[in-house]
Structures are given as structure tokens and as C-alpha cells.
Amino acid sequence: xxxxxxxxxxxxxxxxxxxxxxxxxxxxxxxxxxxxxxxxxxxxxxxxxxxxxxxxxxxxxxxxxxxxxxxxxxxxxxxxxxxxxxxxxxxxxxxxxxxxxxxxxxxxxxxxxxxxxxxxxxxxxxxxxxxxxxxxxxxxxxxxxxxxxxxxxxxxxxxxxxxxxxxxxxxxxxxxxxxxxxxxxxxxxxxxxxxxxxxxxxxxxxxxxxxxxx
Amino acid sequence: xxxxxxxxxxxxxxxxxxxxxxxxxxxxxxxxxxxxxxxxxxxxxxxxxxxxxxxxxxxxxxxxxxxxxxxxxxxxxxxxxxxxxxxxxxxxxxxxxxxxxxxxxxxxxxxxxxxxxxxxxxxxxxxxxxxxxxxxxxxxxxxxxxxxxxxxxxxxxxxxxxxxxxxxxxxxxxxxxxxxxxxxxxxxxxxxxxxxxxxxxxxxxxxxxxxxxx
DNA sequence: AGTCATATTAAACAGGTGTTTAAAATCTAC
DNA sequence: GTAGATTTTAAACACCTGTTTAATATGACT
Numbered sequence: 001x002x003x004x005x006x007x008x009x010x011x012x013x014x015x016x017x018x019x020x021x022x023x024x025x026x027x028x029x030x031x032x033x034x035x036x037x038x039x040x041x042x043x044x045x046x047x048x049x050x051x052x053x054x055x056x057x058x059x060x061x062x063x064x065x066x067x068x069x070x071x072x073x074x075x076x077x078x079x080x081x082x083x084x085x086x087x088x089x090x091x092x093x094x095x096x097x098x099x100x101x102x103x104x105x106x107x108x109x110x111x112x113x114x115x116x117x118x119x120x121x122x123x124x125x126x127x128x129x130x131x132x133x134x135x136x137x138x139x140x141x142x143x144x145x146x147x148x149x150x151x152x153x154x155x156x157x158x159x160x161x162x163x164x165x166x167x168x169x170x171x172x173x174x175x176x177x178x179x180x181x182x183x184x185x186x187x188x189x190x191x192x193x194x195x196x197x198x199x200x201x202x203x204x205x206x207x208x209x210x211x212x213x214x
Numbered sequence: 215x216x217x218x219x220x221x222x223x224x225x226x227x228x229x230x231x232x233x234x235x236x237x238x239x240x241x242x243x244x245x246x247x248x249x250x251x252x253x254x255x256x257x258x259x260x261x262x263x264x265x266x267x268x269x270x271x272x273x274x275x276x277x278x279x280x281x282x283x284x285x286x287x288x289x290x291x292x293x294x295x296x297x298x299x300x301x302x303x304x305x306x307x308x309x310x311x312x313x314x315x316x317x318x319x320x321x322x323x324x325x326x327x328x329x330x331x332x333x334x335x336x337x338x339x340x341x342x343x344x345x346x347x348x349x350x351x352x353x354x355x356x357x358x359x360x361x362x363x364x365x366x367x368x369x370x371x372x373x374x375x376x377x378x379x380x381x382x383x384x385x386x387x388x389x390x391x392x393x394x395x396x397x398x399x400x401x402x403x404x405x406x407x408x409x410x411x412x413x414x415x416x417x418x419x420x421x422x423x424x425x426x427x428x
Numbered sequence: 429a430g431t432c433a434t435a436t437t438a439a440a441c442a443g444g445t446g447t448t449t450a451a452a453a454t455c456t457a458c
Numbered sequence: 459g460t461a462g463a464t465t466t467t468a469a470a471c472a473c474c475t476g477t478t479t480a481a482t483a484t485g486a487c488t
Contacts, residue, residue, distance in 0.1 A: 153398040161379050161414045168378025184367040200375045200418040207417030
């Protein structure tokens with residue numbers, strides 16, 4: 001067997017950069033192979049199709065991230081009094097660990113996540129539920145423990161709102177950081193952005209329940 | 215002059231349906247003209263380009279929505295003690311008024327908004343700021359009045375988080391409503407969804423300020 | 429009726445897309 | 459060193475995109 005590393009890796013690296021910049025659909029295989037310095041056809045040879053390439057790019061990060069997140073959750077579940085803020089803070093370490101996978105890994109991953117969710121709607125949702133359902137289940141359990149009075153359906157709503165906040169924020173993180181810098185002289189890193197958003201979502205999820213008309 | 219109505223209107227109606235369903239980039243002019251029952255070239259004849267068609271579709275709703283929202287804000291600014299919840303509630307009436315523009319108008323508009331923001335990033339943001347900057351300015355002022363201790367930069371962050379929550383929720387409203395129905399036996403309308411999200415974003419925006427490391 | 433601007437149409441245009449093919453190159457192992 | 463599997467390559471494929479062209483049709487007005 002030939003060294004299977006370089007071309008396949010070059011494709012993954014180039015693809016993830018371009019995907020994060022411009023989204024999945026607006027990135028062509030010719031752009032990817034151009035930046036990677038490999039032949040166009042090698043994408044289909046190594047990955048089968050563009051769809052599978054996208055999945056491979058995401059998986060590289062998801063494996064690391066979800067594994068660490070799972071551990072964070074386990075640690076938290078053995079804690080006596082869990083605060084909601086702690087639940088969301090436990091996302092931070094697994095996230096920043098991605099910078100060790102690749103330079104700027106955390107930023108890229110979050111942007112990819114945002115792209116994936118808004119580009120393909122249902123597809124990624126299903127992928128998440130089937131591959132990482134247990135982790136999500138632990139998240140729900142933890143939230144439920146900190147908010148015992150919140151009905152299950154309300155937890156569902158609020159976690160989805162949270163996902164939206166997070167994904168949207170991260171998908172446009174570049175723009176937000178730039179605006180903050182020019183308009184408010186505030187130099188913000190990705191970590192800083194996360195620190196800003198956590199109090200927001202924690203307050204949202206723990207908002208008082210009121211009676212609704214659906 | 216010939217009756218300039220039918221074809222141009224047919225195109226707008228067909229385009230907005232398809233845009234809401236599949237996004238701007240995934241909707242082709244041939245799909246639009248096909249559904250509208252008009253010739254392909256008539257899009258370029260009447261609107262110039264696809265980009266201008268997208269703008270026209272959005273404008274039809276934005277004019278009505280922003281005008282009403284502006285009035286709601288004006289009314290609120292003359293009120294003695296404004297609550298944050300009131301600020302976000304004032305979005306509801308202008309929104310539901312869109313159902314009079316066209317059937318399902320409110321849903322379509324929100325989906326379009328979500329599509330526009332995630333599809334094209336900067337372009338729409340600029341369009342908003344230049345065309346409806348005064349209305350946004352009033353929103354910031356109202357929020358500032360209800361949260362006097364919140365720094366300007368923090369208001370900026372939290373309103374953007376709110377935009378993300380809203381846009382994401384509405385862009386995937388169909389899926390969310392369907393999940394709520396199957397998993398929780400909860401029949402939710404669009405109005406109901408809005409009622410769910412308002413307490414969440416109100417709590418998020420009014421979250422206590424803490425010291426950050428950026 | 430005839431004029432003229434407006435509107436519609438079929439056809440082609442130029443460029444981009446993901447994927448497939450079959451030949452050439454490369455590496456591994458006997 | 460040669461056989462055999464693996465990888466790389468250039469080229470073509472079939473299809474789709476938004477836009478333009480030039481001819482035709484339609485309507486209002488004198």
C-alpha cells in the first residue's frame with residue numbers, strides 16, 4: 001500500500017478551511033483540490049462523493065469534541081449541586097481542546113457546525129441524534145436536574161433556542177468580532193465570545209415559566 | 215402600457231414560496247418560472263437579475279413589517295415604565311400583520327429572514343442597517359432604557375444573540391413544530407412558537423452582567 | 429389602421445457543477 | 459526485477475446555472 005496520508009489529509013485540511021469560509025454548497029471540489037494541490041478526481045477516489053467528504057471533515061472534530069464533552073458531563077453528574085452555568089461551561093474545555101487537533105481548530109469547528117446546521121437542515125440533526133444521542137441525553141438530564149420545575153417540552157424548546165443562539169453566533173463569529181472591534185474598541189477572542197454567550201443562554205434556559213397559548 | 219401585474223406578481227409569489235422552502239441559492243430561476251407559469255427570461259426582464267429578485271421578494275414584507283414595528287416602538291417610547299418583555303412583544307403584532315399581505319405571510323417572512331441571514335451573511339446586514347437603521351436604533355434605545363446598567367457593547371452582543379435565536383428558530387420552525395408534535399403531543403402554531411421564544415430572549419438580554427476576560 | 433413602446437417567447441450562450449473513465453505512474457511484495 | 463495492487467492523472471461526461479439575444483406578440487394611442 002502507498003502512503004495513504006498526504007493527499008487524503010491535504011484534501012481534508014483544504015476542504016475544512018473552505019467549508020468554514022464559504023459554506024458547504026458554495027465550495028466546489030475544484031476549489032478544494034486547487035488549494036490542496038491535488039487532482040480533482042482524487043476526492044471521489046478517496047471519499048466517494050462530496051457529501052461523504054463533508055461528513056469526514058465534520059467527523060474528525062466531532063469525535064474529539066464529543067468524547068471530551070461526554071467526560072465533562074460525567075464529571076458534572078457526580079457533583080452535588082450542579083448550576084446551569086456549569087452545564088454550559090463544560091462545553092468550553094472540549095471546545096478549546098480542538099485547537100490541538102489543528103491550529104484554529106475550535107473556531108473552524110464552530111463555523112462548520114453553524115454551516116452544517118443552516119445548510120442542510122434535517123440531515124445533520126439526524127446524524128447527531130443517531131451518533132451522539134447518549135451525550136445529548138446527558139445534557140438534557142443535567143439541565144433537568146438544575147431546573148426541576150421546567151416541563152420536558154419546555155426543556156426541548158429552550159435547548160433548541162440555545163442551539164440556535166450558539167450556532168448562529170459561531171457561524172457569524174468573524175463578523176461579530178470585527179464589528180465589536182471597530183464599533184466598541186473591544187478586542188474579543190473566540191474564548192471571549194463564548195464567555196459572552198454563556199450567561200445569555202444560561203439566563204434564557206432558566207427563565208421563569210409562564211402559561212402559554214400555543 | 216400592458217397590464218404589468220400578472221407575470222411580475224406571479225414571479226414574486228412563486229419565488230417567495232420556493233425561497234422559503236429551499237433557500238435562495240438552492241432555488242433556480244427555472245424552478246421559479248416553472249411554478250409561476252411564465253417564461254424564464256421574464257425574470258431578467260422584470261427584475262434585472264436574480265439578486266434583485268431576492269431583494270424585491272424581501273422588500274415586499276420588510277416595508278409592511280418595519281413600518282408597523284416602527285409604530286410599535288414609537289408607542290412604547292411614550293410609555294412610562296417599559297419592560298423588556300414589552301419590547302420583544304412589540305414584534306408580534308407587526309409580524310402577524312404579514313398574514314394579511316399573503317396567506318402564511320408571517321411564517322414565510324421569518325423563514326426568508328433566516329435564509330437571508332445564513333445564506334449571504336454580510337449583504338443583508340448592510341441592507342438592513344442602511345434602509346432600516348432608525349428602527350434598529352429605536353430598538354437599541356428601548357433596550358437601553360429597560361437595562362440602564364448594561365454597557366453599550368453588551369447590548370450589542372445580546373441583541374445579536376437574540377437575532378441568532380430568532381432567526382435560527384424561525385428558519386427551522388417547521389421541523390421544531392413537527393418534533394414538538396410527535397415527541398410531546400404539543401400542537402404549536404407559529405404564534406405559539408413566538409410566545410415560547412420571547413421569555414427566553416427576554417431573560418437572556420436581562421441576564422446579570424459579570425466580569426469577562428475577552 | 430397604423431405606430432410605437434411594452435411585453436413575451438424560444439433559443440442559444442458561456443461558464444460552472446459533481447462524477448466517471450481509462451490510461452499512466454507509483455509503490456509493495458514476491 | 460518483475461508482477462500486482464494502489465494511487466494519480468488528464469480528459470470527457472452529462473447536467474445545471476444565470477443571462478442575453480433577436481424575433482414575435484400584445485396593448486394603448488393618434
